[in-house]
Amino acid sequence: MSNVTISRRAVLAGSAALLASTAMPDIGWAQTLKKGGRLVVAADSEPRNLNPAIVASNGVFFISSKVVETLAEASFDGKDGLQPRLALSWEGAADGLSVTFKLRDGVRWHDGKPFTSADVAFSALQVWKPLQNLGRTVFKDLAAVDTPDDLTAVFKFAKPTPFQLIRNALPALSSVVPKHIYETGKIEENPANNAPVGTGPFKFAEYKAGQYYRLAKNTDYWGKDEPWLDEIVYQVLPDRTSAAAALEAEEIQLAAFSAVPLADLDRISKVPGLKVITKGYEGLTYQLVVEINHRRKELSDLKVRQAIAHAIDKDFVVKTVFLGYAATATGPVPKNDPQFYTADVPTYAFDVAKANALLDEAGYKKGSDGNRFSLKLLPAPYFNETKQFGDYLRQALAAIGIDAELVNNDSPAHIKAVYTDHAFDLAVGPPVFRGDPAISTTILVQSGIPDGVPFSNQGGYKNEELDALIAKASETLDTAARTELYKEFQKKVATDLPLINVAEWSFISVARDTVSNIANNPRWAVSNWADTYLAG
Amino acid sequence: MTRPLILLRRRLVGSIFVLLIVIIGSFLLLEAAPGDAVDAYIVSTGGDAGMIELLRHRWGLDQSELTRLANYLWALLHLDLGHSVTFSRPIREIILERLPTTLILMGSATALSFGLGSALGIYAGARPGSFRDRFLSIGSLALYAVPGFWLGLVLIVIFAVDLRWLPIGGIESLASDKTGLARTADIATHLVLPVSALGFIYLALYLRMMRAGMAEAWRQDFVLAARSRGLSRRRIVLAHVARNALLPLVTMLGLQSAQMLGGSVVIESVFAVPGLGRLAQEAVAGRDTPLLLGIILTSAVLVIVINLVVDLAYAFLDPRVGASEAGA
Numbered sequence: 001m002s003n004v005t006i007s008r009r010a011v012l013a014g015s016a017a018l019l020a021s022t023a024m025p026d027i028g029w030a031q032t033l034k035k036g037g038r039l040v041v042a043a044d045s046e047p048r049n050l051n052p053a054i055v056a057s058n059g060v061f062f063i064s065s066k067v068v069e070t071l072a073e074a075s076f077d078g079k080d081g082l083q084p085r086l087a088l089s090w091e092g093a094a095d096g097l098s099v100t101f102k103l104r105d106g107v108r109w110h111d112g113k114p115f116t117s118a119d120v121a122f123s124a125l126q127v128w129k130p131l132q133n134l135g136r137t138v139f140k141d142l143a144a145v146d147t148p149d150d151l152t153a154v155f156k157f158a159k160p161t162p163f164q165l166i167r168n169a170l171p172a173l174s175s176v177v178p179k180h181i182y183e184t185g186k187i188e189e190n191p192a193n194n195a196p197v198g199t200g201p202f203k204f205a206e207y208k209a210g211q212y213y214r215l216a217k218n219t220d221y222w223g224k225d226e227p228w229l230d231e232i233v234y235q236v237l238p239d240r241t242s243a244a245a246a247l248e249a250e251e252i253q254l255a256a257f258s259a260v261p262l263a264d265l266d267r268i269s270k271v272p273g274l275k276v277i278t279k280g281y282e283g284l285t286y287q288l289v290v291e292i293n294h295r296r297k298e299l300s301d302l303k304v305r306q307a308i309a310h311a312i313d314k315d316f317v318v319k320t321v322f323l324g325y326a327a328t329a330t331g332p333v334p335k336n337d338p339q340f341y342t343a344d345v346p347t348y349a350f351d352v353a354k355a356n357a358l359l360d361e362a363g364y365k366k367g368s369d370g371n372r373f374s375l376k377l378l379p380a381p382y383f384n385e386t387k388q389f390g391d392y393l394r395q396a397l398a399a400i401g402i403d404a405e406l407v408n409n410d411s412p413a414h415i416k417a418v419y420t421d422h423a424f425d426l427a428v429g430p431p432v433f434r435g436d437p438a439i440s441t442t443i444l445v446q447s448g449i450p451d452g453v454p455f456s457n458q459g460g461y462k463n464e465e466l467d468a469l470i471a472k473a474s475e476t477l478d479t480a481a482r483t484e485l486y487k488e489f490q491k492k493v494a495t496d497l498p499l500i501n502v503a504e505w506s507f508i509s510v511a512r513d514t515v516s517n518i519a520n521n522p523r524w525a526v527s528n529w530a531d532t533y534l535a536g
Numbered sequence: 537m538t539r540p541l542i543l544l545r546r547r548l549v550g551s552i553f554v555l556l557i558v559i560i561g562s563f564l565l566l567e568a569a570p571g572d573a574v575d576a577y578i579v580s581t582g583g584d585a586g587m588i589e590l591l592r593h594r595w596g597l598d599q600s601e602l603t604r605l606a607n608y609l610w611a612l613l614h615l616d617l618g619h620s621v622t623f624s625r626p627i628r629e630i631i632l633e634r635l636p637t638t639l640i641l642m643g644s645a646t647a648l649s650f651g652l653g654s655a656l657g658i659y660a661g662a663r664p665g666s667f668r669d670r671f672l673s674i675g676s677l678a679l680y681a682v683p684g685f686w687l688g689l690v691l692i693v694i695f696a697v698d699l700r701w702l703p704i705g706g707i708e709s710l711a712s713d714k715t716g717l718a719r720t721a722d723i724a725t726h727l728v729l730p731v732s733a734l735g736f737i738y739l740a741l742y743l744r745m746m747r748a749g750m751a752e753a754w755r756q757d758f759v760l761a762a763r764s765r766g767l768s769r770r771r772i773v774l775a776h777v778a779r780n781a782l783l784p785l786v787t788m789l790g791l792q793s794a795q796m797l798g799g800s801v802v803i804e805s806v807f808a809v810p811g812l813g814r815l816a817q818e819a820v821a822g823r824d825t826p827l828l829l830g831i832i833l834t835s836a837v838l839v840i841v842i843n844l845v846v847d848l849a850y851a852f853l854d855p856r857v858g859a860s861e862a863g864a
Binding site: 208 | 571572575576577578580582584585587588594622623624630633634689696697703704705706710711805806807808809810811814815821822823
């Protein structure tokens with residue numbers, strides 16, 4: 001055993017082997033399975049609403065996905081990338097007007113009442129469709145949910161809706177909440193929003209504001225022998241530097257969602273007893289994007305946009321800003337997406353001379369001070385990396401004679417400046433790819449979106465051909481044809497550059513060696529952790 | 537009427553105006569910050585136009601600034617601090633939950649900086665210009681120059697990560713079911729590092745003030761008189777020199793309480809202490825105007841009360857204070 005530990009430490013020193021190390025816990029050495037124990041996890045925020053059926057966001061899922069379950073969860077090897085949770089099977093009708101879910105038998109809510117198709121119907125019609133941040137778009141045509149028996153729910157759509165989209169939406173959008181708790185009073189004000197009741201492997205036990213959340217084992221869980229842990233405690237650590245220190249001091253055992261900053265990873269990976277894990281976030285890909293305000297005369301010129309794309313050294317960005325924990329992007333769908341991604345799009349190699357030539361051609365000659373024109377650059381403040389890329393972009397633009405003035409705001413001010421006031425020329429944003437371009441990707445370039453909608457096309461870009469393509473894909477039922485349309489979509493976006501995709505990245509977990517079964521699905525951090533255990 | 541009572545009455549009348557100015561000023565400042573609570577909320581969720589409009593309506597943000605200010609003041613008149621949109625809970629409840637933590641942290645840190653600072657000040661001021669005086673003066677100045685968050689991080693690395701003597705943060709052990717004395721001890725252990733980080737920084741002020749006051753006092757005639765009466769050096773230092781230098785420190789104590797509140801914003805974040813300072817930071821980040829106003833109001837009342845107590849103590853210690861007001 002000790003030999004293994006030493007060799008592993010040596011292996012960890014090489015950063016190339018870092019990635020491989022995540023696969024090792026299962027095969028490298030036998031760890032003894034141990035039931036029970038408390039897993040202490042770092043949490044950096046305290047969501048105001050913990051109901052994942054209303055707020056489908058990673059911050060909420062991180063805690064609530066252990067309590068409230070979805071119909072299906074993402075999977076590395078399951079059919080269509082899914083594995084069953086509350087639903088055992090799902091089938092779409094050929095006309096796109098209905099989807100039938102067969103539900104799991106013998107499931108009980110945490111208060112002992114049985115889970116039935118009525119709960120699914122209630123969640124879909126009363127919560128996902130009218131109230132959920134993402135469901136309002138995906139389930140907008142949902143007209144009714146038939147419940148022929150307790151274990152069957154048939155979703156009826158008013159307009160043909162692609163089954164592929166519904167399927168891809170299941171892991172994030174289909175959290176089922178109990179009808180008997182939510183049917184009285186206003187759903188938004190229900191106390192269960194702050195102390196969720198679900199069917200999951202853990203019950204919501206306690207919340208001390210500013211200190212911790214505690215989830216306790218659900219002894220009545222449907223999964224055989226699950227969950228393994230007795231409890232999960234989320235310790236609220238608002239300061240980004242403290243998660244690494246807490247791991248080293250063995251006060252917490254896991255820091256997910258890159259709570260340990262990238263710059264600390266090299267050091268922390270050498271600490272005995274800690275492991276750095278890059279897997280388990282494949283379904284939560286963030287895209288580093290340059291948002292463009294096409295109302296600016298210069299930026300409405302395709303040549304200028306091409307020049308900016310050529311001025312960005314994507315490899316350098318991945319290496320320097322993300323310290324290698326990212327991939328370069330080619331277009332609006334990330335490379336790690338198994339269904340839609342195509343590499344067959346125009347690419348823009350790093351070429352300053354070509355960029356300068358394009359700008360000359362466009363008629364923006366360098367002035368006596370070496371500048372062609374100036375513009376305002378607003379990097380989103382949500383991640384260190386978006387801010388750092390803003391600094392890089394400013395230098396990259398200077399090299400081609402564009403003088404960018406950096407404007408730094410905090411999050412609410414940035415949202416307002418870019419998406420409501422349009423007070424930007426270029427912005428750096430981190431939109432999320434959620435497994436299907438129709439969920440939150442096409443709105444980044446589609447026209448006709450009202451002012452004030454965040455993470456959407458607020459740059460005044462309008463391309464009728466692209467709009468028509470997006471509309472057609474949204475009603476194409478055949479999976480292969482629909483996928484083909486989205487490949488076309490990627491090509492068009494990469495050609496016309498309504499925005500510039502620079503890189504794709506996801507999060508990193510740091511955990512103690514004892515924490516096992518980490519990262520065993522593509523949305524692990526926001527999945528139910530029923531099989532996670534602490535090795536003895 | 538007795539002197540302290542007159543002082544009290546005057547101060548209370550003045551305080552109400554101070555509070556009103558604080559509230560209106562803070563409200564206007566917050567409104568001037570771009571983005572509102574809904575903008576802050578949708579950062580983590582996204583959402584379509586309909587949802588955003590609904591939220592603005594439900595949170596009352598579709599009303600004009602003036603209406604909201606008037607509503608707030610009207611509610612305040614009924615001692616209602618309002619409802620927090622970022623926590624979706626009544627503000628009074630949230631603040632009362634956090635206030636004790638901040639009071640303990642501030643109180644302990646003030647006691648530490650005042651106690652240790654004045655003691656070291658007496659030690660240094662007993663022999664102005666000596667080696668120990670210079671050493672302490674420079675050392676404390678160096679501490680004063682250190683940013684609070686950095687000192688906090690260094691303490692964490694040394695005492696929590698490397699030595700593992702003390703917990704890294706929080707106010708007590710997580711979900712531990714401790715009660716009574718065990719819980720008190722647990723909280724005390726958790727407070728050692730944040731109190732040190734906060735207290736050590738302000739220690740220099742008391743130390744240097746005490747030392748300077750004493751250096752001044754040594755030159756006074758009464759010291760010469762005391763010497764000529766053949767009093768022991770120890771007695772001269774403590775009963776005559778130090779005692780005369782103590783008065784300005786009491787004033788400082790009142791002034792520092794406001795500074796301490798500011799410092800606790802940083803320290804509470806670094807040590808994950810669930811107090812008012814961290815709450816204030818969250819309120820700004822969430823653009824939760826009523827919550828922030830509630831915190832500012834609480835802090836203002838706190839500072840006013842502390843200064844009132846200090847003034848009363850001063851009036852008690854120094855007969856000259858308030859004498860003119862009693863005569864008026």
